[in-house]
Amino acid sequence: MERFHITKAFLGLDTVILASAQYTTQDGTVLTPETLFPALRNLIESQAPLGLQTMGDEATANVSWVRLPSVDLSRVVEFSGERELADAYESQLARPIKTQTALPLWRVEVLADNTLIFANHHAICDGESLLSFHMLLLRALQETSTSTSVDASPVVMVPDTTLLIPPVEQLVDVRPSFLRTVQELYEHFAPASWRPARFAWSGHPTPFKPPPQINTHIRFLTLPSAESSQLLAACRAHGATITSVLYVLAINVLSRLLQCDPLMRYKHIATITAISLRGAANLPREAIIDYPSSRTTYPRLDPIFSWADAARESRELASMKTSTAKTVGMLRWLFGQYVPFMQEKLGTRREAGFTMSNIGRFETPDVKGRWSVGRTVFAQSDVIVGHALTFSLTGDPSGALNFSFGWTDSSVDTPFVEQFIEGLREAILEII
Template sequence: MLSAIVLNEDQRDSEVYFARLRSIDLETCVEFIERRHTVKAGDRDEELELLFSDQHRINFREDIGSKPFWRLVILQNPGDQSTFTAAWFFHHALGDGGCGPIFHRTFLECLRTNASSRSVTEPSSIVTPPSTPLLPKFEDLHPHPISWPFFLRAILGSIFPSLFDPRAPNLWTGPPVTAPDPLPGSKVHLLPLSASTTTHLLKSSRENNTTMQATLECCIATALFSVLPADSYDKLIASGPISLRSVLRHEGKPIGNDDFALALAEYTHTHTRASHPSSTEKFPWDEARAVRATIQAELAKKGADNVVSLLRYVSDMHKFFTEKVGQERKVSFELSNLGLVRAGADAGDGWSLGRCVFSQSPNITGPPICCSVVTGGDGCCVLAFSWLEGMVEDELLSAVVASVERQIQGLVGEED
């Protein structure tokens, strides 16, 4: 998760520039890097994509016990100290995606406080963290109710998958799960939308009684159907996280907006080719409304009968995942949307939050394509597509991104 500005550059030069990130032993959890070029707003940031790909490869278990499960990389614009990119990478065990904006809001507040302070003190390399106790784990903050029918179906589905959890015919979920050694690297492709496009897309979604999440999900599904062979694949399963932060209570009170927590449920929605015309035809608003209904139904359950709650019954997590090797994946793609990052009012003469990007490292047993979305303080929405090398062909992913962009521009054109 980060705030950013953008610039195109030759990819081969970028790879050479960032190669040193793979070879140095970081002395601290904070690193400063000078960009090779100043970023131009609105362009695709290939330099940032390469940084993401590099950071996604770094295992948090390295130097375990001596470093926290987070890293901060500051990208500085050449010759410009007034603008920089703060890229904060953290392990999912520390919190869910919604914790990224919490860090950036706090970081921004510190910048503004220091900028307005009249006293200047010598910075110290030794920082004493606050003694504020962390929230209890998710299992202690939420009851995770599971009904017997849901529980029995999950158990029987794991034992007799062909009977109780049959795979739909002609469903595309990428290649089966493999365990290559060494593990493949990840790739990232950013699709930035202008503030005007973002506003029109949100307005169009609301006018058609749906949400930005549902609209973007239908764009990705339509794009995949346009590149997959029609005679082989006519179904896709999309998944997305649902925040349960609003239903959590600690010591009788709702948890705060700035409390770190890992509190997620999951929804899934099956898309059929018949419900998705080609990207050059009319947009499938009926399907977008169906996605919204799926999400609302899951939200209404407030975390009950959700697959996430079943993880507490897994006694050996390593075995749970290694047993997936050779199996087909369950989901075609994941869409995670943090919405708008609100950073508070800008006084006009201090620091402000601009472009934001949200990215996740792909899960080797998860969906072949992951799309992470966030809208920053500049009003621009950015879609970050990530995938593992060898799991999805780069050409297929590029075609999907191009199709998504065409569909969005078509919707914006209809608004204009």
């Protein structure tokens, strides 16, 4: 999985994943190098992924990790001042993380309102781990703000004693069954007219070559805590989860939009639901890892919401918490040929119309202090050969649900996305 993400970024097919959190105090303390650097020093000295770079031939995916001797925070932390969050996200998503340099595989941007954006290379950190970083950073801020001796210098020596958590295939059984292998081979080699994706909407076809720069559009939507609580209560009453309900609502809204297609080309929607393998590996919530997996489905167009559909989706997702590890295991059958595997996806049908990722709610660490976290947001790229539209969400400590939607001009039309976002908002409110 780590090599897969390194290759994808190397080929210009992906950039970064990122999440932000707003840090606040009652007295309005501002995040400055003097307040932030000691906390980041704490993280670098304790978290091995934050002191890594790559070494080797990325063109063949023959790469290894190398521990950096030091991290210069003045080169990876930017204090950008007044800036809209969406603008900052779009700027970050347009800038891939450079590999094989003297810099780590992550960076930070701090806005004027104390919103801190953590952007990283997907090879060291998955979506849930973005929240893990912010949980660790909040704890470090609490600890350093009460210490009488902190080091605010920008250069942090990377200790040689920290250890990486093993890659996913060492802690989770990812070996695919014979049946799963046959299914995957069929979907890969069967004629296009035989595949389940034939009549499925997946946005515009992929470009014939990677663009010079990935310009991802970002829109946000927030469901306040009161409405989120009502939605959660309704989900529980019907044996569903917020993830399953939002998935079904997304299908409903897209179905209504696609039924307006004058050519009536679509019967299904190609979807991907992200599933973390953290639980399958029995790893703690604050571990920084790259343990993602996913489930691909082709639901029929259906404009009408059903609680029965949402409950069934919830049961299916729960049953796949470990079985989707076999998707990761299928990478073994590429025999290291990641580059041609990815390049052959250019100029073809996309993998999905949308990918839904719910990284969960921010969990405030036990360490108390002056700092607290407000709004949290999560976003990702992978809009060149992956999905036409990203649909990402997370919950902040207040109980609010924060959504982000990402796409490019080549993946789906902006007016279509705006109609989808508004339709989803109205559908959620109707459910409530």
